Amino acid sequence: MAELTQQAGTAPATPVSRPGRLRWNAALIAGTVLLVVTGVVVTIAALTMLESAEGLSPDIAQPASAAHWLGTDDFGRDLFARALVGAQASLLMALAATAISMTAGVLIGTAIWTAPRRVREFALRIVEITVSYPELLVAVVLAAILGAGRWQLVVAVALANIPATARLAANLSGSIHQRDFVTTARLTGVPRRALISRHLLPNMAEPLLIQVAAAFSTGLVAMSALSFVGLGVQTPDYDLGRLLADALPAIYSRPIEVVGPTLLILVLSIGAMLIGDGLAAAADPRVNRTAPRTPPATTEPRQRDSADAPEPAESSAPVQVRDLVVRRADGTPLVHGVSFDIGRGEILGVVGESGSGKSLTALSLSRLLPEGLTAEASRLRVAGVDLLGRTTRRELADAVAMIYQDPGTTFNPALRMGSQLTEVLRVHRGKSAREAREIITGLLEDVHIVDPPRLLRSHPYELSGGMRQRAMIAAALAAEPSLLIADEPTTALDVTVAAGILRELERIRDETDTATLFISHDLGVVEELCDRVLVMKDGVIVEELSAEQLRSGEVTDPYTRMLLESVPRLSTTPGAGA
Ligand SMILES: Nc1ncnc2c1ncn2[C@@H]1O[C@H](COP(=O)(O)OP(=O)(O)OP(=O)(O)O)[C@@H](O)[C@H]1O
Numbered sequence: 001m002a003e004l005t006q007q008a009g010t011a012p013a014t015p016v017s018r019p020g021r022l023r024w025n026a027a028l029i030a031g032t033v034l035l036v037v038t039g040v041v042v043t044i045a046a047l048t049m050l051e052s053a054e055g056l057s058p059d060i061a062q063p064a065s066a067a068h069w070l071g072t073d074d075f076g077r078d079l080f081a082r083a084l085v086g087a088q089a090s091l092l093m094a095l096a097a098t099a100i101s102m103t104a105g106v107l108i109g110t111a112i113w114t115a116p117r118r119v120r121e122f123a124l125r126i127v128e129i130t131v132s133y134p135e136l137l138v139a140v141v142l143a144a145i146l147g148a149g150r151w152q153l154v155v156a157v158a159l160a161n162i163p164a165t166a167r168l169a170a171n172l173s174g175s176i177h178q179r180d181f182v183t184t185a186r187l188t189g190v191p192r193r194a195l196i197s198r199h200l201l202p203n204m205a206e207p208l209l210i211q212v213a214a215a216f217s218t219g220l221v222a223m224s225a226l227s228f229v230g231l232g233v234q235t236p237d238y239d240l241g242r243l244l245a246d247a248l249p250a251i252y253s254r255p256i257e258v259v260g261p262t263l264l265i266l267v268l269s270i271g272a273m274l275i276g277d278g279l280a281a282a283a284d285p286r287v288n289r290t291a292p293r294t295p296p297a298t299t300e301p302r303q304r305d306s307a308d309a310p311e312p313a314e315s316s317a318p319v320q321v322r323d324l325v326v327r328r329a330d331g332t333p334l335v336h337g338v339s340f341d342i343g344r345g346e347i348l349g350v351v352g353e354s355g356s357g358k359s360l361t362a363l364s365l366s367r368l369l370p371e372g373l374t375a376e377a378s379r380l381r382v383a384g385v386d387l388l389g390r391t392t393r394r395e396l397a398d399a400v401a402m403i404y405q406d407p408g409t410t411f412n413p414a415l416r417m418g419s420q421l422t423e424v425l426r427v428h429r430g431k432s433a434r435e436a437r438e439i440i441t442g443l444l445e446d447v448h449i450v451d452p453p454r455l456l457r458s459h460p461y462e463l464s465g466g467m468r469q470r471a472m473i474a475a476a477l478a479a480e481p482s483l484l485i486a487d488e489p490t491t492a493l494d495v496t497v498a499a500g501i502l503r504e505l506e507r508i509r510d511e512t513d514t515a516t517l518f519i520s521h522d523l524g525v526v527e528e529l530c531d532r533v534l535v536m537k538d539g540v541i542v543e544e545l546s547a548e549q550l551r552s553g554e555v556t557d558p559y560t561r562m563l564l565e566s567v568p569r570l571s572t573t574p575g576a577g578a
Helices: 026-048 050-054 079-114 117-131 135-146 150-177 180-187 192-228 240-250 256-282 358-365 393-399 417-421 423-428 433-446 452-457 465-478 495-511 523-529 547-552 558-565
Strands: 319-327 333-342 347-351 374-377 379-382 400-403 483-487 515-520 532-537 540-546
Touching: 026 050, 026 079, 026 256, 050 079, 079 117, 079 150, 079 192, 079 240, 079 256, 117 150, 135 150, 135 192, 150 192, 180 192, 180 400, 192 240, 192 256, 240 256, 319 358, 333 358, 333 515, 333 540, 347 358, 347 495, 347 523, 358 379, 358 483, 358 515, 374 379, 393 400, 393 423, 400 465, 417 423, 417 433, 417 452, 417 465, 423 433, 423 465, 433 452, 433 465, 465 495, 495 515, 495 523, 515 523, 523 547, 532 547, 532 558, 540 547, 540 558
Parallel strands: 347 515, 347 532, 400 483, 483 515
Antiparallel strands: 319 333, 319 374, 319 379, 532 540
């Protein structure tokens, strides 16, 4: 098996998003140097030049000279020192406003995405409405309400900046929410706080850093503007805006008075903008890649009114599905009354063309139907858990585990594999981190990972597609699920790697009691792997076959026959195919 020899650290077969590694570029370096140098200079100035900046002296209204680089004002205060000290005040206020607006905005934005659907839609609308008002206008109104003063100014500008950050955070959460690793985390019952701190925030870091730079730059300019028009810092305090306002009356007679504050506003805001541009340029475009097929929602299937349906036959199978119907919000059925069982240690294949309802059937069993879709059935059970009633996250996690098509989206790119793979054991089984690592190491060995400790130390992007898919299988087995749903688990893998994954599924069938629902387009794979096969078309099961019937071509439905005929076969008969 080709991928077994591939160790962590080699090039991945299927690249996944790779957050966190900052790639420096000219804009980022220039912006950082500009801001850091200015920050250091103004901080030193605030500590050492306070007397020249604020002490009265007889040298009033002096022109620029070696002693006073920008001259002095009408009270004999050194304008260069005042500009530097004022810049420090502006810098600190802009940092405070940025910290407040970013914290509040990110909390609001991520909370919106973990809220119930109606609350979320309402909150998103409110955010959209508030974003439509220009920030500066909102800051002016708030500053007028709060009154003049340093902290009032900080609060006004911070509040005005919150909607933009909240919208960005909500949009980012929305897109990350749809990725498989978040779906998995929800399926395994990861608490909401951990979902936000472990899975959402680390994957939003890059765009949020860019937003920090933008919020700082616009905040600094807004504060300076408000102080300039008299709504911010008041005499005797001063910031850059206040210094500009003080210089205004003498703008024609002594224009040099505006030079210091103007230059410092420019330097600080350009520094922040360069950092923002640099971060945007450095951002790995793959970070925002989303390849979700199954947006999460814990839609609870409804008990179907089965007055005219026949009484379901008693069955001891761990997975029992009767009369499953999945509908759109407008009532249109997408899956029409599907029924099947899966026995212990049995692999049931589901085949059919794209859109035939395979995934929706599987997602009904894991309660992860996309929003807007509802499921009804007269029976929907996995290992005694009635999915038509109320179930806890833990019951669901014990009952069902999923392996997805694209191992590149299955794991959170920001976390090491060890932390993710042990999550279900720590969350559900109450295992200590050490116990969880031991168990998962054993499971990784079972799925033929050569060096489990090394894999546990790696980030997902350091692994090949085959290794990630094996790790996904190990994580799924950690929950000891009664039902394993494998939704086209080999589609994104090359043939050799795919063969290894199929062998793992066979091994699970042979060595455990786990029932497997194996979804595939590929009838060739299904006839090799599965014990039984359901053929779906337009949301209906058109035929159910044993693997033997499929192999020998004993099919009755024309659609199945057509699918069979489309499977390429190698003939070993001499002369055949010539
Ligand atoms: N969120 C949704 N809203 C509305 N219709 C949907 C939604 N998800 C799927 N459908 C529709 O339901 C039908 C069945 O989709 P499903 O994803 O189950 O098909 P599938 O057989 O798994 O296809 P594929 O092999 O391409 O994954 C399709 O017609 C699809 O367009």
